[in-house]
Amino acid sequence: MTIDHDRRRPRDGQGSRPLIAHILYRLDVGGLENILVELVRGSVHHGFRHVVVCLADYDEAFRRRLPDGVPVHALHKPPGWGLGTQWRLYRLLCQLRPDVVHTSNLAALECQPVAALSGVPGRVHAEHGWDMADLDGTRWRYRWLRRALSPWVQRHVTVSRHLAEYLTERVRIPKRRVRHIYNGVDTKRYRAARRSSEEDSGQGGVLVIGTVGRLTAVKDQATLIRAFARLRERFSAKRGDLRLVVIGSGPEEQSLRALAAELDVADAVELTGNCTDVATRLAAFDVFALPSLAEGIPVTVLEAMASGLPVVASRVGGLPELVEEGVTGTLVPAGDPEQLCDGLAGYLQEPHRRSLEGAAGRRRAVEHFSVEAMVGAYESLYRELLAPPARSGSVARKG
Known part of the structure; x- marks a missing residue:
């Protein structure tokens, strides 16, 4: 043979x-x-x-x-x-x-x-x-x-x-x-949105925190909803200006809706289901959050970075290889709503960080993760x- x-x-x-x-x-x-x-x-x-x-x-x-x-x-x-x-x-x-x-x-x-x-x-x-x-x-x-x-x-x-x-x-x-x-990630498809100087200075009204991923236990969107509820309590004067958008579908969807209702934030939490145009939705976010319990190199974080968004994420798996602390975003312990709330609060208290860290994340995505x-x-x-x-x-x- x-x-x-x-x-x-x-x-x-x-x-x-x-x-x-x-x-x-x-x-x-x-x-x-x-x-x-x-x-x-x-x-x-x-x-x-x-x-x-x-x-x-x-x-x-x-x-x-x-x-x-x-x-x-x-x-x-x-x-x-x-x-x-x-x-x-x-x-x-x-x-x-x-x-x-x-x-x-x-x-x-x-x-x-x-x-x-x-x-x-x-x-x-x-x-x-x-x-x-x-x-x-x-x-x-x-x-x-x-x-x-x-x-x-x-x-x-x-x-x-x-x-x-x-x-x-x-x-x-x-x-x-x-x-x-x-x-x-396709850095041509995902591009930083042009925000007005009013928005960059934090005077633009609503702050949109967003996440993308399957609604499963390992992605732990429940911790993000709890952190968001704490954020609204902490900044009660701006309660009406804070919104959370959760893109994705999965087995945890009903429990997440129930949790949002239980914490009295259902009016400010949008669970969109799957989205065919994630790039457009990302362009409308101000901060991207990923509260996962375990991760490799999540594509959603790369898409958010390419879109010019600062990222608040769990310090697990490969996420520290993507998110540079204080440069492109913030890392927090997994499963801790209070510390996740602290991380998100920083972008409300210091709004200039959104554009600075978002731009740095965009550069990092283009240079290293194309x-x-x-x-x-x-x-x-x-x-x-x-x-x-x-x-x-x-x-x-x-x-």
Whole structure:
């Protein structure tokens, strides 16, 4: 049997561009999913083709954000290990014959052995962050699972230095197989709004505090609503000028509405549901808040920074890598409404900080977190994995 080592030639024989198969649990509104869309959009015209495989299913409206011609497959995985799903995935990969499989987060990591057994030559796994099941990465079972499946993975990608240290120091994956690639944002789509001098000086009336994210326990919007209620109590004279906008949907929506009513702030809290034009809504905010209990490199914070907003966020995960204390925003302990209230109050008491820190955040997003830099880093990684093996005669001797 002859083995073709020239991995630059697509395995499926379709054209000359390698095929990347992205595997994730579900394609729906979320940070990881936004990054996937941006990655596909950015590289689809630069030498790669893409296909998306959802272990569960997908949201049709979100699927339409992908470029035309990018297929999406759903395997309808039931809860649990799902051996039947793995068999369907094996058959699908044998049919698609991708050149690289790119899995995302722990739920898709178990697909790496299937990819290897189906003959996929390039295998990447990306870690985007943790959830309520393992807020700080301390659960032994999940560390063991990552370590056990790591031999099937050629490159582990982390979106933050925090996650890279977790993989190398606590999971004990060799550093040479861990690659750090920051998430990126379209800084042309998200731009700083032009605010009047009256607004910059704090005389412009309503102060809008906003957040974007799925309404789930790990995002902890409940702490933000409690902090907002304290803020209205503390600045009772300006009570009518303070508003909170929560963009997103999810299982916590009804409990958050009930909490706002219980704290007597329902008249000033707007829960919008999902939004198709987040950039426009961000342009109407004065301060962005993210009270999460755990995070990787959240896309919503990058979008807020690119929009010229100061960010008040929890000091968890990769957030300290984004928010520079006193320069682009404020970091506070997670789950503490009082300290979150203090952080927000600073932008009410010193309104000039909004424009100063917002402008600094915009510069930081443009310089370090562009979608172009992210796409370029992933493209380089794919090419590295698909490069033909070096011939022994061309390897230079060590002096």
